[in-house]
Amino acid sequence: MNWQALWNDGFVISIHAVVAIIAIGVGAVQLVARKGTLWHRLFGYLWVGAMAIVALSSFWIHELRWFGPFSVIHGLSLLTLVTLVRSMIAIRKGNVEAHRKSMTQLYLLALVLAGAFTLVPGRTMHNVLFGG
Numbered sequence: 001m002n003w004q005a006l007w008n009d010g011f012v013i014s015i016h017a018v019v020a021i022i023a024i025g026v027g028a029v030q031l032v033a034r035k036g037t038l039w040h041r042l043f044g045y046l047w048v049g050a051m052a053i054v055a056l057s058s059f060w061i062h063e064l065r066w067f068g069p070f071s072v073i074h075g076l077s078l079l080t081l082v083t084l085v086r087s088m089i090a091i092r093k094g095n096v097e098a099h100r101k102s103m104t105q106l107y108l109l110a111l112v113l114a115g116a117f118t119l120v121p122g123r124t125m126h127n128v129l130f131g132g
Contacts, residue, residue, distance in 0.1 A: 005127035
């Protein structure tokens with residue numbers, strides 16, 4: 001592992017990546033842990049906060065430029081923020097199924113799938129994990 005590659009890419013990318021890694025771990029715990037407990041709520045707030053930081057920080061990352069300074073990833077970030085809000089509203093209204101479904105999809109699509117694209121050669125996380 002070459003962590004120096006992460007720190008060399010600047011503050012925003014470093015924060016974005018570190019918080020995303022935290023979100024992957026916390027989200028995995030959330031998916032398997034007992035629901036409705038105090039711990040689930042506390043870790044849930046931590047995960048929502050981490051996801052918000054990951055999504056918001058992406059707007060200052062412009063490695064991929066498809067539409068001016070933005071890419072499809074920025075659209076995913078917007079969708080992530082909207083989904084976080086909608087999911088929190090759903091659980092506050094007692095709609096557990098909508099909350100569960102949207103949070104699971106968010107974990108799989110915004111973290112796992114989007115995270116896989118960070119492993120493309122030449123991208124920061126590829127360089128961290130495989131050298132470069």
